[in-house]
Amino acid sequence: MDWGTLQDVLGGVNKHSTSIGKIWLTVLFIFRIMILVVAAERVWGDEQQDFVCNTLQPGCRNVCYDHFFPISHIRLWALQLIFVSTPALLVAMHVAYTKHEKKRRMRHGEKIDIEELKNVRFHIRGPLWWTYTSSIFCRLVFEAIFMYVFYYMYDGYQMPRLVKCNAWPCPNTVDCFVSRPTEKTTFTIFMLAVSGICMMLNLAELCYLVLKVCMREPRKTT
């Protein structure tokens, strides 16, 4: 059980997405999940062991680490990816419900081909349009919230080399050194950039869906 299950769930939704949605999904998997699992986790793997403070006082390092990193970057990214992927479940549930309704109608006499039902691709209109648009909106909101949380918690997106700590039981102000600050800053900026790209893709998809509906309406009336 790992990110593979997420891949299966989102892959199922992919069939019913727009082209921009499919690009978003590819960016999510290749540039965010894969980078997180393959690279970022290693960079942050030894973060507390290699967080070194200039004191022999036992407990000082633990307390300073906890003070400066209330929640690690890597965990925040994992949570961000989970929350950002969850709205797609709404679409998956809506599609499953629609298929279920069609099957029910088939049982009550209406002729529907089972094979066709399994492979059918639902067009994004009517109630599905609302579900899909809400899911994109939720994604945007979650991305923005997490980017703000990162900024607020770590005073920007740069990882400092040195932090000064005077939390008890550290005797005075103590210098503590963060491990691999440059590499961590690089990855933070990379993940920030990819989040930004994902947000732009979501916005573009939202505009495309709204335009599609607006252009369909005048055609109906004429």
Add this chain to the structure above:
Amino acid sequence: MSWGFLRDLLSGVNKYSTGIGRIWVAIVFMFRLLVYVAAAENIWKYEHDEFECNIKQPGCENVCFDHFFPVSHIRLWALQLIIVSTPSLLVVFHVAYRENREKHNQKPYRNPGKIDGGLLCTYLISLILKTGFEIVFLVLFYKLYNGFKIPRLVKCDIRPCPNTVDCYISKPTEKMIFLYFLLATSCLCIILNLSELSYLIFKHSTKCYLKKYMKKQQ
């Protein structure tokens, strides 16, 4: 053998669930199992190594860690996930039993996968058990660790520690955030289970009542 087994089990149960049941499965996958595997497990990975006491006395750290963490949070979390998902097996077994009977033509069912009759009782029992287990684990967490807070510092005076010794827990804030997350998702799952229970009881009571009323009319 890993969490994939649990995932397959829950996916199998999904077929026979109500809409609320499917939402429950989605929440267990995304917000409990995935968060556990992708994030929480790593926070508690080096909890013993990073537990530091202000003493050089050998054995003192081990004894203090064991005293304050009889069963680690992360292990309790894993146990909770497994035990809470297990009642769904009752439904799987009952459906398999029904399908077996249909195959041997002993008693044809109108719809083997539909929740009615005996399967409804099994389903309701599984819901009650799931809710019960969730509550038991939450109470266990609360009793074992005096609430859901993780202190930065614990004072320990168990032998062989010579006097009262300060011991520092690693990543207490991060652990607390994830514990609150666990608590929130557990409560959400309890609410979903109770809603599903009420919905099923209400739906079938109405159906029975309407049947009796139609019979009286005839």
